[in-house]
Amino acid sequence: xxxxxxxRPRAGRxxxxxxxxxxxxxxxxxxxxxxxxxxxxxxxxxxxVSAKLRERIExxxxxxxxxxxxxxxxxxxxxxxxxxVIIPSLSNAVFPDIVEGISSVLQRHDLQILLGNTQYxxxxxxxLVSTFLSWSPDGVIITGLEHTERTRRMLAAADIPVxxxxxxxxxxxxMNVGLSHVAAGRTMGEYLxxxxxxxxxxxxxxxxxxxxxxKRLAGLRAALAAAGQEGGPALSLDRPSAVRAGxxxxxxxxxxAPDIDAVFFANDDMAVGGLLECQxxxxxxPGTLAIAGFNGLEFSGEVMPRLTTILTPRHExxxxxAEMLVTRLAGQPVAATRVDVGFTLLRRESA
Amino acid sequence: xxxxxxxRPRAGRxxxxxxxxxxxxxxxxxxxxxxxxxxxxxxxxxxxVSAKLRERIExxxxxxxxxxxxxxxxxxxxxxxxxxVIIPSLSNAVFPDIVEGISSVLQRHDLQILLGNTQYxxxxxxxLVSTFLSWSPDGVIITGLEHTERTRRMLAAADIPVxxxxxxxxxxxxMNVGLSHVAAGRTMGEYLxxxxxxxxxxxxxxxxxxxxxxKRLAGLRAALAAAGQEGGPALSLDRPSAVRAGxxxxxxxxxxAPDIDAVFFANDDMAVGGLLECQxxxxxxPGTLAIAGFNGLEFSGEVMPRLTTILTPRHExxxxxAEMLVTRLAGQPVAATRVDVGFTLLRRESA
DNA sequence: GTGAAAGCGCTAACAG
DNA sequence: CTGTTAGCGCTTTCAC
Numbered sequence: 001x002x003x004x005x006x007x008r009p010r011a012g013r014x015x016x017x018x019x020x021x022x023x024x025x026x027x028x029x030x031x032x033x034x035x036x037x038x039x040x041x042x043x044x045x046x047x048x049v050s051a052k053l054r055e056r057i058e059x060x061x062x063x064x065x066x067x068x069x070x071x072x073x074x075x076x077x078x079x080x081x082x083x084x085v086i087i088p089s090l091s092n093a094v095f096p097d098i099v100e101g102i103s104s105v106l107q108r109h110d111l112q113i114l115l116g117n118t119q120y121x122x123x124x125x126x127x128l129v130s131t132f133l134s135w136s137p138d139g140v141i142i143t144g145l146e147h148t149e150r151t152r153r154m155l156a157a158a159d160i161p162v163x164x165x166x167x168x169x170x171x172x173x174x175m176n177v178g179l180s181h182v183a184a185g186r187t188m189g190e191y192l193x194x195x196x197x198x199x200x201x202x203x204x205x206x207x208x209x210x211x212x213x214x215k216r217l218a219g220l221r222a223a224l225a226a227a228g229q230e231g232g233p234a235l236s237l238d239r240p241s242a243v244r245a246g247x248x249x250x251x252x253x254x255x256x257a258p259d260i261d262a263v264f265f266a267n268d269d270m271a272v273g274g275l276l277e278c279q280x281x282x283x284x285x286p287g288t289l290a291i292a293g294f295n296g297l298e299f300s301g302e303v304m305p306r307l308t309t310i311l312t313p314r315h316e317x318x319x320x321x322a323e324m325l326v327t328r329l330a331g332q333p334v335a336a337t338r339v340d341v342g343f344t345l346l347r348r349e350s351a
Numbered sequence: 352x353x354x355x356x357x358x359r360p361r362a363g364r365x366x367x368x369x370x371x372x373x374x375x376x377x378x379x380x381x382x383x384x385x386x387x388x389x390x391x392x393x394x395x396x397x398x399x400v401s402a403k404l405r406e407r408i409e410x411x412x413x414x415x416x417x418x419x420x421x422x423x424x425x426x427x428x429x430x431x432x433x434x435x436v437i438i439p440s441l442s443n444a445v446f447p448d449i450v451e452g453i454s455s456v457l458q459r460h461d462l463q464i465l466l467g468n469t470q471y472x473x474x475x476x477x478x479l480v481s482t483f484l485s486w487s488p489d490g491v492i493i494t495g496l497e498h499t500e501r502t503r504r505m506l507a508a509a510d511i512p513v514x515x516x517x518x519x520x521x522x523x524x525x526m527n528v529g530l531s532h533v534a535a536g537r538t539m540g541e542y543l544x545x546x547x548x549x550x551x552x553x554x555x556x557x558x559x560x561x562x563x564x565x566k567r568l569a570g571l572r573a574a575l576a577a578a579g580q581e582g583g584p585a586l587s588l589d590r591p592s593a594v595r596a597g598x599x600x601x602x603x604x605x606x607x608a609p610d611i612d613a614v615f616f617a618n619d620d621m622a623v624g625g626l627l628e629c630q631x632x633x634x635x636x637p638g639t640l641a642i643a644g645f646n647g648l649e650f651s652g653e654v655m656p657r658l659t660t661i662l663t664p665r666h667e668x669x670x671x672x673a674e675m676l677v678t679r680l681a682g683q684p685v686a687a688t689r690v691d692v693g694f695t696l697l698r699r700e701s702a
Numbered sequence: 703g704t705g706a707a708a709g710c711g712c713t714a715a716c717a718g
Numbered sequence: 719c720t721g722t723t724a725g726c727g728c729t730t731t732c733a734c
Contacts, residue, residue, distance in 0.1 A: 026727080035705045036728080037705055037730095038705075041703090050704090053703085067481055068485060068727085068728075069726085069727050070485045071426040071726085072710090072728035072729085073728050075422040075728070077710085077728080078710080080422070090451045090454070091447065100441045112482065113467075114464070115436075115454075115465075132463075134418050134420055134421045135421050243650045273653060276653045279655060298595060299623065302595070376711070386720065388713075395713090399719075419711085420711050422710085422711080427714075707731090708729105714726100715723090715725105716721105717722080718722100
């Protein structure tokens with residue numbers, strides 16, 4: 001009977017799970033008595049459709065409970081309103097703050113976040129970037145300036161806005177918002193030296209992986225060298241940043257180098273842990289041992305003595321990165337594509 | 352020359368941005384001298400293809416730098432290896448922990464997280480669910496058991512695994528992992544009563560929005576009622592949970608109800624803030640005022656006195672939720688679809 | 703302002 | 719084990 005359809009069952013009736021009675025543009029178009037194109041346009045740019053039709057279409061959409069299929073839309077247009085956000089960790093309190101900043105502006109512009117956690121591994125990062133790009137994202141936000149060569153190539157080839165965040169520096173792939181961690185480390189070093197400390201130790205978490213912590217140490221050493229000082233030992237813990245880790249570090253340091261008079265911790269949580277450990281041991285802070293941290297987390301200002309630290313504008317980093325992305329997506333020029341948000345030394349009582 | 356293509360320009364040359372020279376299955380197939388289907392299969396289930404062809408295909412993939420387009424794949428199969436994770440906030444330290452737990456198992460199974468932040472608004476939650484479902488996700492992980500009617504309907508209709516997390520209770524949409532916040536509140540209440548406290552105040556953050564904090568209060572009240580006690584005032588702050596908020600709450604409480612002898616904070620960060628405020632004011636803890644928290648965040652065990660609190664297994668909640676999802680996706684039956692992970696009262700020095 | 707036709711790149715469902 | 723065919727649901731062209 002039928003010609004080219006032959007006797008075959010008419011297309012996939014039960015092709016897969018919930019495919020059965022999905023509402024499509026076609027359904028909406030029929031109900032509104034218009035073409036599918038008009039529906040599509042009415043939904044994306046309502047002004048390009050006459051008021052009458054727009055109204056009819058909106059009613060049909062509501063009646064049918066139509067929700068556009070983003071996969072189909074993305075496939076056809078290669079725009080998905082999606083932004084991968086690639087960070088090294090969530091347990092480091094720094095990153096949830098940044099992601100909140102990003103999220104606050106992206107959600108307002110109807111852009112979805114795809115979250116990727118690299119666990120401080122550049123290989124994992126590369127794999128994530130590859131996967132994410134296969135989603136035709138509208139842009140990418142990625143932590144740091146150090147990536148594998150392939151990661152950089154893929155990102156550059158994607159031809160979409162890319163913002164590298166947290167670290168500020170030379171030759172970003174595209175745009176960059178952050179601060180110089182070397183400068184921050186140097187600033188703290190100079191401050192401690194100025195306060196008269198002479199044997200300054202450093203404690204960082206997994207510094208082979210956490211490049212930025214390593215840069216803060218480099219900054220400290222630069223300050224030490226400039227002052228013609230030797231400093232104290234640098235400890236790289238083999239576990240992530242945490243309060244407990246800071247306490248343990250103090251114990252270890254006191255065993256190995258009892259003559260130190262100050263400790264610069266790469267993160268506030270460790271620093272607070274160190275501070276509390278000193279209190280437990282009855283070591284006077286800063287009298288016997290000064291303690292300094294990094295990041296300016298909220299509770300660093302609530303302990304006693306309050307922690308001397310460097311405040312980093314985390315929410316701002318996220319917000320500005322997202323704003324740059326959105327501006328570029330809107331086709332507008334981004335005034336500054338490399339922004340140094342800086343940092344603030346909080347001189348408090350612990351050092 | 353050409354037949355049915357007529358004189359038309361050969362398809363969209365410059366159809367959009369980076370569409371130009373995208374490598375597709377077709378290219379890989381040609382280079383390997385096989386059909387596109389074989390390429391598709393070789394990539395998804397290598398065992399279903401002969402070793403010889405598989406090798407040729409893998410070489411072609413590498414040579415060409417082929418990355419499959421997930422949108423096309425998802426559209427065709429309605430499986431996208433994507434899981435929306437919907438949480439109320441990232442600034443509450445509880446949620447990054449949970450997301451890390453989820454992420455640790457999902458990444459291992461090549462499932463991507465779509466992160467959604469509701470800001471404790473059920474209306475925002477509904478909007479997020481609607482958007483996310485338009486991505487044909489493989490499953491959904493969502494916080495809490497309270498949703499709008501439409502959210503529940505959409506989720507149920509999607510016909511994919513759904514795990515509601517954090518709260519444990521009756522009649523989940525599908526699967527559920529969490530704990531009873533009423534029971535946790537009651538447990539803390541009974542403990543405090545048992546310790547001899549008589550005027551127990553409660554402090555929670557934005558309790559009109561944070562349903563689970565409200566449940567902990569309900570639990571406390573139940574314990575108070577059972578013991579025939581009246582308790583103290585309950586304070587609902589108008590800002591999110593934070594250390595500083597806890598300190599301020601103590602100040603306010605001491606003004607309004609100086610006769611209280613214990614404060615149960617809905618979160619550890621506030622509780623620690625309260626504790627530190629007492630120290631600043633020279634109020635003996637627990638002598639004059641006992642302080643209790645909730646969650647068992649790491650630093651609650653580092654302050655002095657250590658904070659009495661309730662430990663919630665956050666990482667476990669995330670991990671198990673993701674495992675249940677993965678099991679279901681593998682077509683295997685999930686042994687327990689409603690799991691109560693419980694909680695642990697940490698009796699320490701502050702109360 | 704509106705519509706018709708032609709894919710986006712992939713995979714399900716066959717047949718071989 | 720492999721290939722052919724026909725879409726997935728939308729948007730891009732291009733004509734009206």
